[in-house]
Amino acid sequence: MIKFLLKGVFRDHHRSLFPAITVSIGVALTVFMTCYFSGFIGDMIDFNARFLTGHVRIMTRGYADNIDQMPNDYAMIGVDEILDNLHNRYPEMIFINRIKFGGLLDVADENGETKIQGPTIGIAADILSENSTELDRLNILKALIRGELPQNPGEILVSDDFAKKLEIVPGQEVTFLGSTMYGSMTMQNFTLSGTVKFGTPAMDRAAIIMDITDAQYALNMENATGEILGYFSDNIYNNPKAEQISGEFNAEFSDPDDEFSLTMSDLKHQSGLSDYVDYADHFIGIIIFVFIGAMSLVLWNSGLLGGLRRYGEIGVRLAIGEYKGHIYRSMIIESIGIGVIGSVFGTIIGLLFSYWMAVKGIDIGSMMKTSSIMFPSVIKATIVSHAYYIGFIPGLLATVIGTMLAGIGIYKRQTASLFKELET
Amino acid sequence: MENSKIISIEGLIKWFPIGGGKFTALNDINLTFGKGEFAGLVGPSGSGKTTLLNIIGSLDAPSEGKATVLGQSIGELSHKKAAKLRNEHLGFIFQTYNLLPVYSVYENVEFPLLLLGKNAEERKKAVMDALEWVGLTDKIKSRPAQLSGGECQRVAVARAMVKKPVIVLADEPTANLDAENSHNILQTMEKLNSELKTTFIFATHDEKVKKYLHRKVSLFDGKVSQDELVEKVGNG
Ligand SMILES: Nc1ncnc2c1ncn2[C@@H]1O[C@H](COP(=O)(O)OP(=O)(O)OP(=O)(O)O)[C@@H](O)[C@H]1O
Ligand SMILES: [Mg+2]
Numbered sequence: 173m174i175k176f177l178l179k180g181v182f183r184d185h186h187r188s189l190f191p192a193i194t195v196s197i198g199v200a201l202t203v204f205m206t207c208y209f210s211g212f213i214g215d216m217i218d219f220n221a222r223f224l225t226g227h228v229r230i231m232t233r234g235y236a237d238n239i240d241q242m243p244n245d246y247a248m249i250g251v252d253e254i255l256d257n258l259h260n261r262y263p264e265m266i267f268i269n270r271i272k273f274g275g276l277l278d279v280a281d282e283n284g285e286t287k288i289q290g291p292t293i294g295i296a297a298d299i300l301s302e303n304s305t306e307l308d309r310l311n312i313l314k315a316l317i318r319g320e321l322p323q324n325p326g327e328i329l330v331s332d333d334f335a336k337k338l339e340i341v342p343g344q345e346v347t348f349l350g351s352t353m354y355g356s357m358t359m360q361n362f363t364l365s366g367t368v369k370f371g372t373p374a375m376d377r378a379a380i381i382m383d384i385t386d387a388q389y390a391l392n393m394e395n396a397t398g399e400i401l402g403y404f405s406d407n408i409y410n411n412p413k414a415e416q417i418s419g420e421f422n423a424e425f426s427d428p429d430d431e432f433s434l435t436m437s438d439l440k441h442q443s444g445l446s447d448y449v450d451y452a453d454h455f456i457g458i459i460i461f462v463f464i465g466a467m468s469l470v471l472w473n474s475g476l477l478g479g480l481r482r483y484g485e486i487g488v489r490l491a492i493g494e495y496k497g498h499i500y501r502s503m504i505i506e507s508i509g510i511g512v513i514g515s516v517f518g519t520i521i522g523l524l525f526s527y528w529m530a531v532k533g534i535d536i537g538s539m540m541k542t543s544s545i546m547f548p549s550v551i552k553a554t555i556v557s558h559a560y561y562i563g564f565i566p567g568l569l570a571t572v573i574g575t576m577l578a579g580i581g582i583y584k585r586q587t588a589s590l591f592k593e594l595e596t
Numbered sequence: 597m598e599n600s601k602i603i604s605i606e607g608l609i610k611w612f613p614i615g616g617g618k619f620t621a622l623n624d625i626n627l628t629f630g631k632g633e634f635a636g637l638v639g640p641s642g643s644g645k646t647t648l649l650n651i652i653g654s655l656d657a658p659s660e661g662k663a664t665v666l667g668q669s670i671g672e673l674s675h676k677k678a679a680k681l682r683n684e685h686l687g688f689i690f691q692t693y694n695l696l697p698v699y700s701v702y703e704n705v706e707f708p709l710l711l712l713g714k715n716a717e718e719r720k721k722a723v724m725d726a727l728e729w730v731g732l733t734d735k736i737k738s739r740p741a742q743l744s745g746g747e748c749q750r751v752a753v754a755r756a757m758v759k760k761p762v763i764v765l766a767d768e769p770t771a772n773l774d775a776e777n778s779h780n781i782l783q784t785m786e787k788l789n790s791e792l793k794t795t796f797i798f799a800t801h802d803e804k805v806k807k808y809l810h811r812k813v814s815l816f817d818g819k820v821s822q823d824e825l826v827e828k829v830g831n832g
Contacts, residue, residue, distance in 0.1 A: 173710045176703065183698040488694045491655065492708045492755075493683020495676045 174505075181506050191471050191507075192514040195571055198467040199518025199563035200525065204553070205459050206562050207526035211554035213452040217409060217439065219372055222309050223295070225442040226401025227265075227409050228418050230258070234431035235398060242272045242293075244353040247396040248434060254400065262417065264405055268306060269397035271296040271387045275350025277330070277380060279338050288338050292330075294348070294380045296387030300325065309403070312368065312381070318342055319366025322383060327365040329381040335367040337378075342366050348380070352392035360390040402436075414438035456562070463566040464573065471507075471574030500579050507575035508568065515567030522563060529553035602762060602795060603629040603652055607661035610647055610818075621647045623818040625661070629797065631762070634789045636798040638806060639815035645799035646767055648815070652797065653686055653765045654678040666762060683711050687756030687794075691768035693748040695740040695755075701727070702736040705754045712759060726754040730784055746777030753781060757788055763795045770802050782808045 181188045221227055231239070234246035248254060251269050258267045273294045281287040297306040299322060307313060312321060317332040319342025330340070340346060341364070348360045362382065369376050388394055402417075404410055418436040427433040440446045489499055533552035610622040622644045629635060637645040650656040651663050654670050655678075663670040666685055673681065682688075687708075695704050705726055709719045727733045730750035740748055749769060756764050766785070770778035786808055789796050798805055806812065814822040 173713075176699075176707065176710050179703070180696065180698050484694060485696055488696060489707075490679070491653070491682065491688040491690075491694075493679050493681075493686070493711055495679030497676065498679075 191510045195514025196518035198463045199515045199567040200522035203522025203563045204525045207553040207559045210556040212551045214554050225439050228402040230400040230436045232432045249396045251397045266403045269400045271398045278347040292378045296384045298384045300383040315368040315370045317367045322365045328362040329368045331379045332367040332369045334378045464569045467570035468573040472577045507571040511568040511571035515564045519563045526553040600631045601628045605663045609660040611659045632793040634796045635811040636809040643815040644818045649799045685762045687761040687764040689766035689769045691771045693752045726758040730754045767799045778804045
């Protein structure tokens with residue numbers, strides 16, 4: 173009997189091929205969008221962690237309150253000691269200090285007069301010491317477009333676009349103008365060693381990157397820093413752990429009445445990222461929901477059960493002596509079969525497409541020109557583990573719901589009137 | 597005259613709701629049919645032939661009165677019981693053949709046996725027998741679309757007969773066939789009626805069919821207007 177029904181399903185392309193293709197398309201899109209969106213969120217979190225927030229970030233309360241202004245007047249003093257303490261307290265984590273600062277980059281003509289000048293955002297990290305992890309973390313070697321990495325104090329990197337705007341090339345001298353952590357004006361000459369492009373609009377517009385020691389010197393921040401970033405040693409963000417650590421840390425050190433007391437915040441709660449992380453979960457849920465709805469309708473109205481053609485078959489089967497419940501059940505089983513086949517193909521197609529997109533990516537940099545959040549400008553898909561099965565949810569639900577909707581038609585009609593439709 | 601009454605209908609009324617009111621399609625029908633009859637419901641279009649046939653076939657239920665088929669009261673059967681009755685004891689033949697298009701001739705005829713849960717060996721023998729009765733053993737692999745109308749109706753007859761049902765209900769079986777094919781089909785059914793003692797009940801207004809009937813039940817406006825036994829006329 174089952175074999176007999178299966179033969180029918182496979183011979184009748186309206187019942188098998190068309191619904192299976194519909195399901196495959198929906199499932200492939202679900203899988204792909206899941207991977208792509210996960211890639212997007214994952215890349216975004218990763219970027220933010222590397223460049224901006226760390227997995228946890230330690231600042232003074234005053235600095236944290238005005239973080240957008242990079243207020244180095246609230247810098248923490250005694251970095252070496254703080255770092256030592258952190259290492260002892262959380263041996264499973266890596267802590268590094270960074271300084272962020274604003275200022276102007278000035279290019280002089282041969283007479284020493286300003287030729288071109290532009291506002292810049294500086295990131296200072298440990299890029300000169302031999303066993304530094306920062307070169308990797310900031311992916312600097314890959315980001316290098318022209319010139320080379322700084323080898324000596326006094327050498328900096330500049331965003332490639334910015335360098336073009338300032339009409340400077342590696343080897344040339346530039347002057348940084350800014351303010352020290354005590355608020356007085358500072359002016360420092362640097363040599364451009366190379367230009368970089370990170371692939372995130374926020375970093376590629378007008379950034380300079382220098383060694384932390386240079387920044388400490390230029391900004392009068394000896395043994396001081398704006399931020400300390402902490403990373404899990406496996407480099408994977410673990411939200412519960414990060415929340416736990418920062419909770420503990422703050423309970424012990426953070427004092428609401430002392431602007432210079434230290435505070436630690438985790439990645440998720442910084443820069444509005446928590447919204448994105450939550451949104452990512454919702455978004456995947458919404459995709460699935462939309463596809464279930466849309467595909468159910470398509471399947472209901474198209475091949476699987478709809479149409480008088482199918483009523484005719486049901487009428488005959490009833491007359492021959494199959495009872496309604498049996499027919500209904502066999503149609504549900506048929507739809508599950510189609511759903512599984514469609515989901516398997518759809519998942520394979522979706523994964524292949526995602527894989528291709530994981531390698532290639534889509535460049536959204538131009539859309540994100542003015543973004544201040546850290547968006548990677550090329551978004552690549554990530555094959556997340558749930559992509560292997562997530563498509564089966566809409567794939568199976570849609571076929572079964574589509575069949576059930578159509579099947580209500582059988583139940584609502586009198587047996588005899590199925591024949592009426594059959595005879596016309 | 598047959599002695600065992602396998603179908604008895606008493607005070608049967610069937611109405612359909614239309615708009616706010618109801619339309620009475622069958623009005624106070626009293627009839628019995630015995631085993632082995634070759635009877636026909638005749639009458640003008642709209643007189644209620646199909647409606648009555650559907651009730652006998654347990655595809656529809658009486659509004660009032662009683663219809664008993666093989667000891668079972670049609671109005672009181674559950675879907676499942678009615679299906680079982682049809683499956684085990686009734687065969688249907690339709691004007692439009694209603695073969696399943698994706699299945700071969702052989703598979704169409706085999707289908708009722710699969711529902712009955714017969715094993716492969718039994719099925720094969722019964723299907724080949726049935727196809728032999730209708731003279732289609734050379735077309736077992738064909739699909740309905742590859743057959744002529746007459747051939748399709750012969751497949752439908754084989755499908756109705758394959759499980760050797762007690763009763764075969766045929767609604768305008770010749771309406772889509774030419775004269776030659778009509779006679780062909782009717783002769784086949786007449787032969788099965790006399791060899792297997794299957795009861796045949798037709799609904800028809802086809803003169804060709806009427807010539808074969810052993811009993812003519814005339815319906816007019818939902819009522820039995822005449823019920824006559826006919827001398828057998830022989831081959832048409
Ligand atoms: N489901 C229904 N709802 C409403 N009226 C119906 C329904 N089925 C049948 N009728 C009406 O009942 C009457 C008898 O219909 P039936 O189909 O039994 O006629 P018939 O004798 O088979 O006619 P024909 O020779 O044209 O097939 C018709 O007037 C028809 O309109
Ligand atoms: Mg009729």
